[in-house]
Amino acid sequence: MRVFVAGGTGAVGRRLVPLLVSRGHTVVALTRDPARVGALAGMGAEPARADALDRTGLTAAVGRARPDVVVHELTALAGVSDFRHLDRSFAATNRLRVHGTDHLMAAAAAAGARRIVAQSYAGWPYERRGGMVKTEDDALDPNPPRGARETVAAIRHLEEAVLGAPPGIEGVVLRYGGLYGPGTSLAPGPSGEQVEAVRRRRFPIVGGGHGVWSFLHVDDAALATALAVERGAPGIYNVVDDDPAPVSEWLPALAREIGAPPPRRVPTWVGRALGGGWVAMVMTEARGASNARARRELGWTPLHPSWRSGFAALARGGG
Numbered sequence: 001m002r003v004f005v006a007g008g009t010g011a012v013g014r015r016l017v018p019l020l021v022s023r024g025h026t027v028v029a030l031t032r033d034p035a036r037v038g039a040l041a042g043m044g045a046e047p048a049r050a051d052a053l054d055r056t057g058l059t060a061a062v063g064r065a066r067p068d069v070v071v072h073e074l075t076a077l078a079g080v081s082d083f084r085h086l087d088r089s090f091a092a093t094n095r096l097r098v099h100g101t102d103h104l105m106a107a108a109a110a111a112g113a114r115r116i117v118a119q120s121y122a123g124w125p126y127e128r129r130g131g132m133v134k135t136e137d138d139a140l141d142p143n144p145p146r147g148a149r150e151t152v153a154a155i156r157h158l159e160e161a162v163l164g165a166p167p168g169i170e171g172v173v174l175r176y177g178g179l180y181g182p183g184t185s186l187a188p189g190p191s192g193e194q195v196e197a198v199r200r201r202r203f204p205i206v207g208g209g210h211g212v213w214s215f216l217h218v219d220d221a222a223l224a225t226a227l228a229v230e231r232g233a234p235g236i237y238n239v240v241d242d243d244p245a246p247v248s249e250w251l252p253a254l255a256r257e258i259g260a261p262p263p264r265r266v267p268t269w270v271g272r273a274l275g276g277g278w279v280a281m282v283m284t285e286a287r288g289a290s291n292a293r294a295r296r297e298l299g300w301t302p303l304h305p306s307w308r309s310g311f312a313a314l315a316r317g318g319g
């Protein structure tokens with residue numbers, strides 16, 4: 001198939017593009033940056049250049065690609081470290097999730113694509129009531145903490161736009177877990193801000209650390225996305241590992257794996273005062289997600305079924 005990957009140079013895109021090529025697809029991958037064109041060609045893709053916020057330019061780039069399937073991996077999260085003001089930190093990503101999605105949907109329709117597969121997020125956007133592990137049928141949080149509302153609204157917009165794709169286009173939403181592995185902020189090395197924060201004891205457990213997180217290795221994100229390009233009914237899929245776990249469990253385990261001292265513990269009110277409502281929420285109330293639908297309907301089996309072995313591999317440098 002002909003596949004257009006918007007976000008081909010990103011953490012997921014860099015794993016996805018060569019995988020799609022190896023599975024026999026013709027890939028056209030988007031970047032704004034002339035310096036990244038060579039890297040895309042090196043991965044076996046045909047590079048395309050446009051800004052996703054420029055509707056005319058994007059429509060022309062997608063039109064030239066004549067894709068059967070369009071993949072939406074557009075985010076702007078590298079270097080985000082201010083979680084106290086989430087909406088401010090995510091503003092560029094939120095613009096991409098709202099306007100970038102609208103432009104990409106319109107471009108895909110104009111180009112005659114028949115399927116669009118888009119990145120969303122599983123975990124803390126789910127409603128903070130009921131079970132600690134959510135399925136795709138559970139509701140998103142109707143009342144997110146102040147400071148995170150625009151971010152949840154942008155996620156909702158993306159999902160509604162993709163699921164409400166015009167006739168003739170199948171919309172697939174992949175709700176990824178918290179990404180780790182090469183190119184993400186949960187990796188060893190200079191880009192791994194979260195690992196660095198754990199190493200420096202700047203990532204405390206807030207309250208009882210009862211918030212549940214679901215993780216996903218970037219290679220599993222790429223594999224599930226390649227499968228969703230090829231098969232599966234339209235709709236939403238949680239793409240997370242098999243092992244949702246409370247902060248009180250995974251954070252000390254990560255610290256041990258990387259040889260850091262145990263994380264500090266602070267009461268919820270201190271966490272809220274220092275980090276804001278969103279930080280307190282993800283530490284104490286967040287929900288994890290079940291991958292049963294993705295396993296069943298996409299035929300996806302995670303290469304890294306648990307963050308436990310995944311974090312250990314990262315720490316050994318084999319992640």
Ligand SMILES: NC(=O)c1ccc[n+]([C@@H]2O[C@H](COP(=O)([O-])OP(=O)(O)OC[C@H]3O[C@@H](n4cnc5c(N)ncnc54)[C@H](OP(=O)(O)O)[C@@H]3O)[C@@H](O)[C@H]2O)c1
Pocket residue numbers: 006007008009010011012013030031032033036050051052053073074075076077078079080096178179180183184185186
């Ligand atoms: N999930 C979270 O909550 C979170 C929070 C903070 C950090 N992080 C971490 O940060 C890492 C990097 O995140 P990232 O979002 O910067 O991903 P990334 O891995 O850098 O990918 C962003 C992609 O979107 C493209 N893009 C962005 N804006 C665009 C635009 N206007 N037009 C066209 N393309 C555009 C980029 O292309 P070009 O730049 O080549 O044009 C690039 O391919 C993630 O893997 C994650 O681990 C995640």
